Amino acid sequence: MAPSTTSSETVGDRSVRRRDFLRLSLLGATGTGLASFGVATIGFLWPNLRGGFGAQITLPSPAAEVAASIRQERAPLAYPAGRLYVVTWDPASPGADDAYGDDHVVLPSGEGLMALYHKCPHLGCRVPWCQSSQWFECPCHGSKYNRWGEWMGGPAPRGLDRFPTRLDDAGQLVVDTATLLTGPSRTERVLQQEPEGPHCVDL
Numbered sequence: 001m002a003p004s005t006t007s008s009e010t011v012g013d014r015s016v017r018r019r020d021f022l023r024l025s026l027l028g029a030t031g032t033g034l035a036s037f038g039v040a041t042i043g044f045l046w047p048n049l050r051g052g053f054g055a056q057i058t059l060p061s062p063a064a065e066v067a068a069s070i071r072q073e074r075a076p077l078a079y080p081a082g083r084l085y086v087v088t089w090d091p092a093s094p095g096a097d098d099a100y101g102d103d104h105v106v107l108p109s110g111e112g113l114m115a116l117y118h119k120c121p122h123l124g125c126r127v128p129w130c131q132s133s134q135w136f137e138c139p140c141h142g143s144k145y146n147r148w149g150e151w152m153g154g155p156a157p158r159g160l161d162r163f164p165t166r167l168d169d170a171g172q173l174v175v176d177t178a179t180l181l182t183g184p185s186r187t188e189r190v191l192q193q194e195p196e197g198p199h200c201v202d203l
C-alpha cells in the first residue's frame, strides 16, 4: 500500500501547486491592473509641471512678437498644448482696464495680451476661431464669443474662461494654466464688436 499512498500524495501535491500557481497569477494580474489604474488616476489628477496644461507655460516667442503676429494674421494665437488662445486686448477701451487689467498683461507698447481657455463654458466643446466673423463660434450648440471671448449669443452661461498672464524678465508671455478665471457674465461686455463677416456656425 505504501507505493499507492505515495502516488496519491504526489497527485495531491501537484494539484495544490497548480491551485497556488493560479491563485498567485490571479493576484499578480489584479495587482498589475490596480497599479496601472493608480498611475493613470494620479497622472490625471496631478498637475502637469512640465509645461503642458496645468503648468506655468512660457510661450516660445517674445510677447511683442506674439502680439504683432495676432495683429497681422487677424487671428488669435492657438496654443493647443495649453488648451488656450492668446488674444490682444486694448486697455484704453472704456471699461477694459477695470475688467481685465488685474489679471492680464499690458506690453510696454500699451497693447494687452490675454489668454482664453478654448473650452466652451456651455458643455465643454473646444471653440474654434471663425476668421470671417472674427468671433469664436462653438460648433456644438452655436454659442458665440467676440474676439475677447465675451459672450455674444447661444446657450453658454458666460464668456470664455481665462488664465492669468504675466511677462517674465526676458519679455516672454507666461500663462498660468493651473489657475482658471471664470469668464465674464453675459452682461459684462466691454468690447463693442459686431461680426465682421459671415458666421462659421449658424445654429
Ligand code: FES
Binding pocket: 120, 121, 122, 123, 124, 125, 138, 139, 140, 141, 142, 143, 154, 155, 156
Ligand atoms: S458646448 Fe459650446 S455651445 Fe454647447
